[in-house]
Amino acid sequence: MKGSVLATLAFQCAMLSLLAFGGGVNTVVPELQRQAVDVHHWMDARTFSDLFAIAQASPGPNMLIVCLVGLKAAGLAGALVATIAATVPTCLLTFVMSGFWDRIRNSPWRAVVQGGLAPVAVGLIAASAFLISRAADHAPALIAVTVGTAAFCYFTKRNPLWALAAAAALGLTGVVS
Amino acid sequence: MARTILACLRIHAHNRIMTSHPDPAEQTPSLFELYLGFAQISVSAFGGALPWARRILVDQRGWMDPEDFASTLALCQFLPGPNVVNLSIAFGRRLHGWAGALAAVFGLMAAPVVIILTLGGLYLRFGQIGSLKGMFAALGAAAGGLVVATAAQMAVPLIRKTPMTAVPIIVAGFVLAGLLRWPLPAVMAVLAPVGLLLARRRRT
Numbered sequence: 001m002k003g004s005v006l007a008t009l010a011f012q013c014a015m016l017s018l019l020a021f022g023g024g025v026n027t028v029v030p031e032l033q034r035q036a037v038d039v040h041h042w043m044d045a046r047t048f049s050d051l052f053a054i055a056q057a058s059p060g061p062n063m064l065i066v067c068l069v070g071l072k073a074a075g076l077a078g079a080l081v082a083t084i085a086a087t088v089p090t091c092l093l094t095f096v097m098s099g100f101w102d103r104i105r106n107s108p109w110r111a112v113v114q115g116g117l118a119p120v121a122v123g124l125i126a127a128s129a130f131l132i133s134r135a136a137d138h139a140p141a142l143i144a145v146t147v148g149t150a151a152f153c154y155f156t157k158r159n160p161l162w163a164l165a166a167a168a169a170l171g172l173t174g175v176v177s
Numbered sequence: 178m179a180r181t182i183l184a185c186l187r188i189h190a191h192n193r194i195m196t197s198h199p200d201p202a203e204q205t206p207s208l209f210e211l212y213l214g215f216a217q218i219s220v221s222a223f224g225g226a227l228p229w230a231r232r233i234l235v236d237q238r239g240w241m242d243p244e245d246f247a248s249t250l251a252l253c254q255f256l257p258g259p260n261v262v263n264l265s266i267a268f269g270r271r272l273h274g275w276a277g278a279l280a281a282v283f284g285l286m287a288a289p290v291v292i293i294l295t296l297g298g299l300y301l302r303f304g305q306i307g308s309l310k311g312m313f314a315a316l317g318a319a320a321g322g323l324v325v326a327t328a329a330q331m332a333v334p335l336i337r338k339t340p341m342t343a344v345p346i347i348v349a350g351f352v353l354a355g356l357l358r359w360p361l362p363a364v365m366a367v368l369a370p371v372g373l374l375l376a377r378r379r380r381t
Binding site (some may be wrong): 015016017018019020021025026028029030031033038042046049050051052054055056057058059060061062063064067068071074076080083088091093094095097098099110112113115116117118119120121122123124125126127128129130131132133135136137138139143145146148149150151152153154156160163164165166167168170171172173174176177 | 184196218219220221222226249251253255257258259261262263266270271275278282285286288289292293296297298300301304308309311312313314315316317318319320321322323324325326327328329330331332335342343346347348349350351353354356357358359360361364365368369372373374375376377378381
């Protein structure tokens with residue numbers, strides 16, 4: 001049973017990391033949430049949103065959400081398997097491709113691929129924003145936190161950590177819940 | 178927070194030393210220095226690693242010049258996977274081959290994995306306790322807002338530049354992945370060819 005969970009984690013994380021074009025992990029959050037919550041029932045949507053928040057509030061690549069999904073699904077072994085599976089394939093690809101980089105630098109198809117995939121990535125990130133917020137915002141005060149954080153991050157150039165810290169303080173003191 | 182402030186102080190202290198030795202061309206970092214440099218990026222990287230990667234690799238340590246950084250980053254953004262992880266692989270490989278890539282990526286990943294596992298473990302064990310539950314609820318709501326802002330920041334310039342092609346694809350991606358919950362490979366199989374065709378037609 002556990003072995004099959006680990007195999008599923010490894011496969012899903014490797015596939016998702018290879019599909020994560022252009023916007024980092026946010027483009028694959030809808031699929032990661034679908035797999036973890038709807039398909040495999042490793043957690044409910046609210047737990048997923050909480051884990052996503054922890055990954056956002058921690059230092060390092062946001063892709064480490066897969067580490068927490070693995071931890072919840074199959075303990076420490078799951079966390080390590082998920083992290084390695086999400087890292088190794090893209091790293092191998094980068095290792096090989098960075099050797100060819102000079103050759104494709106001036107190729108016209110590079111601009112076509114970038115221009116064509118950018119709006120797809122944005123649509124997927126918008127879907128992530130919707131799914132994360134819908135699972136997290138189960139009270140009016142929490143909707144206000146989401147809107148406030150979005151406005152703070154969109155309209156100012158300050159470190160988003162300030163908004164996360166303010167939200168954590170509000171939550172800890174029971175002002176929002 | 179304290180870690181971010183400490184990292185800033187370290188950078189200021191280091192900048193003073195660097196200005197007296199402004200000779201980036203002669204510096205080829207050893208494997209251990211490479212590991213330490215990317216470890217420093219990783220623990221500073223709250224809410225986005227790339228500004229820190231640039232500050233540390235270009236301004237502070239003088240390992241890359243700005244043009245080199247920009248063109249390497251362009252490759253890393255083009256490939257799948259987190260940009261800063263790809264950057265560590267491409268830069269480490271250029272300096273020391275396989276060993277360099279491994280040193281850089283381990284430097285980048287080791288501390289964040291330990292930190293996030295600690296926080297995640299605490300959440301899974303104690304997350305249901307009163308005030309902590311409130312904190313995680315608020316953090317989740319804020320994290321949602323962060324992604325809303327990211328989506329908006331990326332969407333606005335695209336929509337300004339090419340409204341007729343960007344809007345339908347952004348909306349389709351949102352509906353298929355967010356509302357209809359299609360699997361990602363299916364979303365990509367439908368939207369990637371359409372996006373590429375539209376981008377190609379725009380160029381010709």
